Amino acid sequence: MYLAKIHITHKASILDPQGEAIKNALHRLDYQDVSNITAGKYFETTLTSDSKEQAEATTRSICESLLANQNMETFLFTVEKVED
Amino acid sequence: MYLAKIHITHKASILDPQGEAIKNALHRLDYQDVSNITAGKYFETTLTSDSKEQAEATTRSICESLLANQNMETFLFTVEKVED
Amino acid sequence: MKFAVISFPGSNCDYDMYYAIKDALQEEVEMISCDETSLDGFDAALIPGGFSYGDYLRSGAIAKFANIIPALIEFANANKPVLGVCNGFQILTEIGLLPGALQHNKSMSFISQIEPLTVVNNETLFTNLYKKGQHINIPIAHGEGNYYCDDAQLAELKSNNQIVFTYDNNPNGSCADIAGITNQAGNVLGMMPHPERAVETILGSEEGLTLFQSILKSFKGELNRVN
Amino acid sequence: MLTKPELSPQEIKDQKVYLEWGLTEEEYTTISKKLLGRLPNYTETGLFSGMWSEHCSYKNSKQVLKKFWTEGSRVLQGPGEGAGVLDIGDNQAVVFKAESHNHPSFVEPFQGSATGVGGIIRDIFSMGAKPVALLDSLRFGELSTPKNKYLLDQVVAGISHYGNSIGVPTIGGEIAFDASYDGNPLVNAMCVGLMDKDKLKSGVAKGEGNSIIYVGAKTGRDGINGASFASSEFSDGEDLNRSAVQVGDPFMEKLLVDACLEVIDKHSDILVGIQDMGACGLVSSSAEMASKAGSGLNLNLDLVPQREDHMTPYEIMLSESQERMVFCIKKGHEQEIFDVFKKYNLDAVTIGEVVNDGHYTLTHQGEVVCDIPTASLVDDVPEYQHVGQKPKHLLETKENFVPEVTDVAETLSKVLAQPTVASKESVFRQYDSRVQANTVVAPGSDAAVIRVRNTNKSLAMTMDSNARYIYLDPYIGGQIAVSESARNIVASGGTPIGITDCLNFGNPENDERFYEMDQSVQGISKACQTFDAPVISGNVSLYNETDKKAIYPTPVIGMVGLIEDNRHITTQDFKTAGDLVYVVGQTFDDFSGSEIQKMMTGEIYGSFDHFDLETEHHNQQLVSKAIKQNLVQSAHDLSEGGLGVALAESAFAQELGIKGKLDLTAAQLFSESQSRFVISIKPEHKSEFEALMQDSATLIGELTQEPTVDIKLADQHLIAQVSDLKNSWKDSLTCLMK
Ligand SMILES: Nc1ncnc2c1ncn2[C@@H]1O[C@H](COP(=O)(O)OP(=O)(O)O)[C@@H](O)[C@H]1O
Numbered sequence A, B: 001m002y003l004a005k006i007h008i009t010h011k012a013s014i015l016d017p018q019g020e021a022i023k024n025a026l027h028r029l030d031y032q033d034v035s036n037i038t039a040g041k042y043f044e045t046t047l048t049s050d051s052k053e054q055a056e057a058t059t060r061s062i063c064e065s066l067l068a069n070q071n072m073e074t075f076l077f078t079v080e081k082v083e084d
Numbered sequence C: 001m002k003f004a005v006i007s008f009p010g011s012n013c014d015y016d017m018y019y020a021i022k023d024a025l026q027e028e029v030e031m032i033s034c035d036e037t038s039l040d041g042f043d044a045a046l047i048p049g050g051f052s053y054g055d056y057l058r059s060g061a062i063a064k065f066a067n068i069i070p071a072l073i074e075f076a077n078a079n080k081p082v083l084g085v086c087n088g089f090q091i092l093t094e095i096g097l098l099p100g101a102l103q104h105n106k107s108m109s110f111i112s113q114i115e116p117l118t119v120v121n122n123e124t125l126f127t128n129l130y131k132k133g134q135h136i137n138i139p140i141a142h143g144e145g146n147y148y149c150d151d152a153q154l155a156e157l158k159s160n161n162q163i164v165f166t167y168d169n170n171p172n173g174s175c176a177d178i179a180g181i182t183n184q185a186g187n188v189l190g191m192m193p194h195p196e197r198a199v200e201t202i203l204g205s206e207e208g209l210t211l212f213q214s215i216l217k218s219f220k221g222e223l224n225r226v227n
Numbered sequence D: 001m002l003t004k005p006e007l008s009p010q011e012i013k014d015q016k017v018y019l020e021w022g023l024t025e026e027e028y029t030t031i032s033k034k035l036l037g038r039l040p041n042y043t044e045t046g047l048f049s050g051m052w053s054e055h056c057s058y059k060n061s062k063q064v065l066k067k068f069w070t071e072g073s074r075v076l077q078g079p080g081e082g083a084g085v086l087d088i089g090d091n092q093a094v095v096f097k098a099e100s101h102n103h104p105s106f107v108e109p110f111q112g113s114a115t116g117v118g119g120i121i122r123d124i125f126s127m128g129a130k131p132v133a134l135l136d137s138l139r140f141g142e143l144s145t146p147k148n149k150y151l152l153d154q155v156v157a158g159i160s161h162y163g164n165s166i167g168v169p170t171i172g173g174e175i176a177f178d179a180s181y182d183g184n185p186l187v188n189a190m191c192v193g194l195m196d197k198d199k200l201k202s203g204v205a206k207g208e209g210n211s212i213i214y215v216g217a218k219t220g221r222d223g224i225n226g227a228s229f230a231s232s233e234f235s236d237g238e239d240l241n242r243s244a245v246q247v248g249d250p251f252m253e254k255l256l257v258d259a260c261l262e263v264i265d266k267h268s269d270i271l272v273g274i275q276d277m278g279a280c281g282l283v284s285s286s287a288e289m290a291s292k293a294g295s296g297l298n299l300n301l302d303l304v305p306q307r308e309d310h311m312t313p314y315e316i317m318l319s320e321s322q323e324r325m326v327f328c329i330k331k332g333h334e335q336e337i338f339d340v341f342k343k344y345n346l347d348a349v350t351i352g353e354v355v356n357d358g359h360y361t362l363t364h365q366g367e368v369v370c371d372i373p374t375a376s377l378v379d380d381v382p383e384y385q386h387v388g389q390k391p392k393h394l395l396e397t398k399e400n401f402v403p404e405v406t407d408v409a410e411t412l413s414k415v416l417a418q419p420t421v422a423s424k425e426s427v428f429r430q431y432d433s434r435v436q437a438n439t440v441v442a443p444g445s446d447a448a449v450i451r452v453r454n455t456n457k458s459l460a461m462t463m464d465s466n467a468r469y470i471y472l473d474p475y476i477g478g479q480i481a482v483s484e485s486a487r488n489i490v491a492s493g494g495t496p497i498g499i500t501d502c503l504n505f506g507n508p509e510n511d512e513r514f515y516e517m518d519q520s521v522q523g524i525s526k527a528c529q530t531f532d533a534p535v536i537s538g539n540v541s542l543y544n545e546t547d548k549k550a551i552y553p554t555p556v557i558g559m560v561g562l563i564e565d566n567r568h569i570t571t572q573d574f575k576t577a578g579d580l581v582y583v584v585g586q587t588f589d590d591f592s593g594s595e596i597q598k599m600m601t602g603e604i605y606g607s608f609d610h611f612d613l614e615t616e617h618h619n620q621q622l623v624s625k626a627i628k629q630n631l632v633q634s635a636h637d638l639s640e641g642g643l644g645v646a647l648a649e650s651a652f653a654q655e656l657g658i659k660g661k662l663d664l665t666a667a668q669l670f671s672e673s674q675s676r677f678v679i680s681i682k683p684e685h686k687s688e689f690e691a692l693m694q695d696s697a698t699l700i701g702e703l704t705q706e707p708t709v710d711i712k713l714a715d716q717h718l719i720a721q722v723s724d725l726k727n728s729w730k731d732s733l734t735c736l737m738k
């Protein structure tokens, strides 16, 4: 069994209203040392693939087809083998 | 300057509607080797704190007070020093 | 009786609530900003629906830090009526006046429709003019209305009679079909359906008005008891 | 595109970069030789390319738009401003407009449709009106491909996200599917607003020394020069190289609406003009405001709030970042505006001033980066005259289609399941249709209805168009589009008072496409005059072609009607067993472009031999009278699928049956003859109703508690369970989306 950890973040230049709203809230709450915050998504997937290569291929494919909106987002992932 | 990477995930015992919906979609798309997927949030924060300890304290505090709903979610973070 | 409607940036049912009190119930009502710090002089507080601060992180999450919140908690602890509808319900759970949390609808999409509900508990200050077990139709409109709490909490809600409204055909996956609950003391009600959209026949239903009339009735009863 | 170093004026000329930006050889020559007397620099060329695009200038469509009928006694503001305005009495006015966001929605369906909604809402409140309702008209390719399913899913999610969050109810619309929209979906949104008549504002910048104030969101590199892209055909593979997508922030816009309406309400005396930043962002809003008064502007781009570092003047001026507006404010009163916006936590900064020399001057980091006559951007755009040519497919003659229906119940069930006919509930349940607590008739009936608070009046509204008809006969099809809208309004108890339109067509430089646009506009205009419903606003989206294949000509009509007395509000649902059911209007063999033709043959062809605008108007007036005399229990207009579909749809809500007979063939149950309604009345009104209708209405039978449709036809006996019909109609779209 494999575990994929997937991070999805905004491309630079794309407006991130969620990050903005959180940043404003933190400043109102006086967290002055937070200079920036960006909001993204995180997924953990367990895969029953036969090999690490296959698990990686599947992970890439689901990122491209479903999890990330490539118009606006980029993704990064790692795959590791875990006990069944 | 410090960079905090924050992961917010559902507590294991709690139904994760978003993860469920994605899993169903993936199965419809015939990704049979995906046995499970959980959906979470990922934030990157830059902090101008004076020390790593302070940056960690701030990060913990914003997770507890704002970013995570501790009824349903848990958080994990790392803090590293980065170039200004 | 004097009502406060607490408006947050991004609230969009604040005026609906305001008009429900002013025009349909015909009682005194004032719109107050969440930047205020006091609820002095009010007999009931209403937290309307909408998307406070855009609801970008989690619905209600950012609203819990508004200036008015300590006053609201104090108001609730003084046993005065507090009603949160939709986003108002979400805010009440975030600030801990009500247990549990509201997750994404099971379908993951927004649902707007008229929803049949059952009045499970008609012994609250919000429901005393309904009959127990009465079926009413009230519109819902939400993306995150899937009520969640753990088993122990659910058992407690049941044994204290805190479940006030349930859905007849659970549209969003809420545990135990919950559409609305009160706190233990019974003076704080949170509900996803919108009673303020069902206060005139021309809008298709008056069955939401009964809720506001119940609040008024309890208030008057209380006044008589005190005098 | 973002990182390309700026070329010199000479390099622009030599390398002919202007062609890439959509300016033609002749246009470039006109600009450099005639208008400027020198070569335009990089920034200036960019501004011209945006402002001279079809999207901003209407250079290919003006000739046609002039043919619209825009008069009428209610018109307070016709086409030309952010939105049109009609008088509805009691010092109140209704404001509305529709806009297309086709190209952005193809590239990025969620944000594309969301920002389409955001944009049209800004048009409404920039006139001074409170937005009270949204509608959407959508076209996709067939739901047999994953891409089309994805587009539908995401477009609807985007509309729902923006409209729900900002708190404007989405109360109506339409969706149709046809292969011609493969690779070219249409996403049109309409917004309706209400205001006090005397608060009307316009987008103008005048008065030397008055301040130009920028308000709202910061400027980033979103959708730079989007208008010039929207004005060209796109080909497959383009979705790989695009500049940054525009992201909408409905929360920001909610604050912006509230702040702007506060300025209009409380600071009207110092507000000279207000306009939203739409296509071509800052340049188009500011230059249009100035050109209206023959003014010039000096703008300092360093003062423009920016979200990103190192933005160039070209990027700042042509960015299509959302949720931004421009004000022109009387000199010395700027602080009043800043104070309002501060309360809402929004940026508001003076970025320049009005000057009298007619020059549009931009400075950036101490340098003048643009100095051109304002008029050259707005008024000197060439207008192109086209001559249409009848499309080849209209010259072929083929005998009109008449379907062979062997099992009428089964056919009815199948027609009800066609995606264009089937229930759209799975879509509109995602839209908050009741926020603001004014919705009387939510989606699911004919026109939607919202009441006007504190009066006894309501507004009815609808969006309609049947592009197949227009493809087969642009002139008659255009008339039918308006007629169908009017029929929806009338069935809901209203009187049509005006329309807005979205003209979605292919490449106008192609004579056949131009013919389609020209003829359908003339048809629309004629019908508008007949119904006394002028065109008060609209939008043009041309070049809807992928790899040289054009969409069906799709002018979408958005119509608003007035209901003077709330007792006249009527819905399509049958109410009580025992009520009598009539069909108003005559049924012929009209199958050209019909749902059953497409279903049975997979193609559409044929002519329209029976449509008559006068008959249409006559029937509508009869129905309107019957409603006003309180004779009507339910009214439903007939459209796609014909009488069979309309009867079934009316029966669904209460699950009532109907028993009766009709002197029509089974096939004619699916004829799409126009000008018809299904009406139900209480039996005690029979003689009064029939006296009013004379021979325009035919009794079909009566409603029954037993939920069966039981109608004897000339050649068959239709017997079907309402629940079976309902199931095939109700679940079809959801099943197709799986
Ligand atoms: N995209 C949409 N958004 C909102 N409502 C819609 C949409 N599509 C259809 N509807 C609603 O569904 C109902 C039926 O639509 P339609 O079949 O187009 O009616 P008609 O043929 O009478 O114009 C109408 O109330 C309409 O407003």
Ligand SMILES: [Mg+2]
Pocket (backbone or CB within 6 Å): D445, D446, D447, D488, D636, D637, D638, D639
């Ligand atoms: Mg209709």
